[in-house]
Amino acid sequence: MKNVTDSFLSLGYWPSAGSFGFNTDIFATNLINLSVVLGVLIFFGKGVLSDLLDNRKQRILKTIQNSEELREAALDQLEKARARLRKVEIEADQFRMTGYSEIEREKLNLINATSKTLEQLENYKNETIHFEQQRAINQVRQRVFQQALQGALGTLNSCLNNELHLRTISTNIGMFGTVKEITD
Structure with a gap:
């Protein structure tokens, strides 16, 4: 390794007019070397770098465009969802x-039906009460009539003797005969 370093050092001391050589003095050659490297990089790398930047720019623009399209689709779906x-x-x-x-209609129908049912039940109750009153009145009349008839028969049987009985029959036959003549 020492031989390689010595050979580079010895190259730096050769006087050469118009020939190419290595200057190992860092302070003297640093700016020149950097400017040469940068120049070569700019000259040859300009196209590659610009292609890389253009590709990156296109990808970014495409991503933005896709994002916008997705945003528009999402907004459209949101609007449709809101409409639904x-x-x-x-x-x-x-x-x-x-x-x-x-519910109100059914409630009114139920109230009306219940009202009609209650009215019918009230009418039926009144009719039943009236019927029972008439029946009770008829029963009382029949008993009074039976008692009056029994009392009258008892009175007649106790008051009637044979002679009065025959006169009553004769009078009734006579009345019956006159009624028959009038009707003929």
Whole structure:
């Protein structure tokens, strides 16, 4: 390794007019070497670097464009979802109102039906009471009539003797005869 380093050092001391050689003095050659390297890099690497930057720029733009398209699609879906939500809310309100009105209608129908049933039961009760009153009155009349008839028969049987009995029969036959003549 020492031989390689010595050979480079010895090259630096050769006087050469117009020939190419290595200057090992770092302070004297650093700016020149850097400017040469940078010049070569700029000259040859300019196209590669610009292609890399263009490709990167295209990928970034494409990513942004895809993101915008996805954003637009998401906004469109969001708007459709909101429209469906509004429609469902309107339908729910309609069902709710229809349900409430149906409940009210059924409630009124039930109240009316119950009212009619109560009225019919009241009428039936009144008719039953009236019927029972008439039956009780008829039973009382029959008993009074039977008792009056039994009392009258008893009175007649106790007051009637044979002679009065024959006169009553003769009078009734006479009345019957006159009634028959009038009708003929």
